[in-house]
Amino acid sequence: xxxxxxxxxxxxxxxxxxxxxxxxxxVAFLVRPTRAAALRERGLRxxxxxxxxxxxxxxxxxxxxxxxxxxxxxxxxxxxxxQAMDDFAPAVGPQTRIVPFxxxxxxxxxxTERFGAQAVLGGVVKVATQLDxxxxxxxxxxxxxxxxxALDAAQDDVPDSRLAEVxxxxxGAGFDFSVTKDAAGAMWSKWxxxxxxxxxxxxxxxxxxxxxxxxxxxxxxxxxxxxxxxVAAFAGHTLPPAETEAIAGLVTAPGSPLASSMYRDxxxxxxxxxxxxxGDLVARxxxxxxxxxxxxxxxxxxxxxxxxxxxxx
Numbered sequence: 479x480x481x482x483x484x485x486x487x488x489x490x491x492x493x494x495x496x497x498x499x500x501x502x503x504x505v506a507f508l509v510r511p512t513r514a515a516a517l518r519e520r521g522l523r524x525x526x527x528x529x530x531x532x533x534x535x536x537x538x539x540x541x542x543x544x545x546x547x548x549x550x551x552x553x554x555x556x557x558x559x560x561q562a563m564d565d566f567a568p569a570v571g572p573q574t575r576i577v578p579f580x581x582x583x584x585x586x587x588x589x590t591e592r593f594g595a596q597a598v599l600g601g602v603v604k605v606a607t608q609l610d611x612x613x614x615x616x617x618x619x620x621x622x623x624x625x626x627x628a629l630d631a632a633q634d635d636v637p638d639s640r641l642a643e644v645x646x647x648x649x650g651a652g653f654d655f656s657v658t659k660d661a662a663g664a665m666w667s668k669w670x671x672x673x674x675x676x677x678x679x680x681x682x683x684x685x686x687x688x689x690x691x692x693x694x695x696x697x698x699x700x701x702x703x704x705x706x707x708x709v710a711a712f713a714g715h716t717l718p719p720a721e722t723e724a725i726a727g728l729v730t731a732p733g734s735p736l737a738s739s740m741y742r743d744x745x746x747x748x749x750x751x752x753x754x755x756x757g758d759l760v761a762r763x764x765x766x767x768x769x770x771x772x773x774x775x776x777x778x779x780x781x782x783x784x785x786x787x788x789x790x791x
Contacts, residue, residue, distance in 0.1 A: 491553030600661025699729030
């Protein structure tokens with residue numbers, strides 16, 4: 479049986495790992511000792527939408543990894559990537575495939591530099607979850623999907639061999655699953671979406687519905703989206719019109735409670751992924767000569783927040 483190591487048992491990794499475990503897959507969770515203790519006490523739980531699921535997860539810490547795994551599902555915040563790579567490195571062998579679900583694209587360079595291009599697949603997940611005060615996962619909407627694929631021509635042999643095995647291990651586990659021939663494009667599309675929602679809700683310090691209710695709020699979301707989509711296009715990943723309109727619908731929906739994880743981090747006084755979601759995007763815009771005044775403003779806004787947070791210790 480294909481062995482799967484889920485790096486991180488948070489809102490995203492925990493959700494998909496639980497579904498895989500319940501589908502009979504061989505799953506272990508790489509977690510910190512404190513998270514391992516909490517999971518031993520309460521189990522791994524997903525609640526919401528009128529139901530609750532619970533498993534007794536098999537956990538390992540970085541010091542306890544005793545063998546390599548066939549698949550590593552990497553689901554940590556981009557700010558924790560370096561430490562995570564050190565932690566799961568003993569789990570990576572010649573046949574291991576790493577499927578990252580981080581925001582942005584910078585993590586791909588870091589992973590391929592560390593483990594080689596052949597080991598790294600592209601991955602996108604779509605799920606609305608968050609951790610509650612007990613460390614349980616709360617599912618906020620029924621959407622749950624995963625898309626993976628080879629990233630470039632250097633992986634031409636993967637679709638006929640390892641990618642097919644990875645897909646078999648991940649498919650049919652209680653969430654939508656697909657293999658794409660344009661994994662990089664899928665990742666860029668998600669990046670445009672999260673950058674747009676993140677910049678909008680963090681600048682306005684409000685969810686989409688409250689922003690749209692104010693005069694000009696709907697136009698602001700579309701303007702930010704236009705900037706992010708332009709960066710993607712100049713990078714060689716033009717979004718299909720239907721996808722652009724779908725994102726526009728998200729940021730102009732009256733009454734929508736939608737807000738980004740960065741917005742929630744702001745409200746909690748926590749660290750944000752500003753550099754990975756917005757900083758890297760505006761840096762690429764500069765390299766391509768794309769003007770992004772609204773994304774620049776949102777990036778500066780969050781950098782000032784991070785500066786003040788660092789000063790406060």
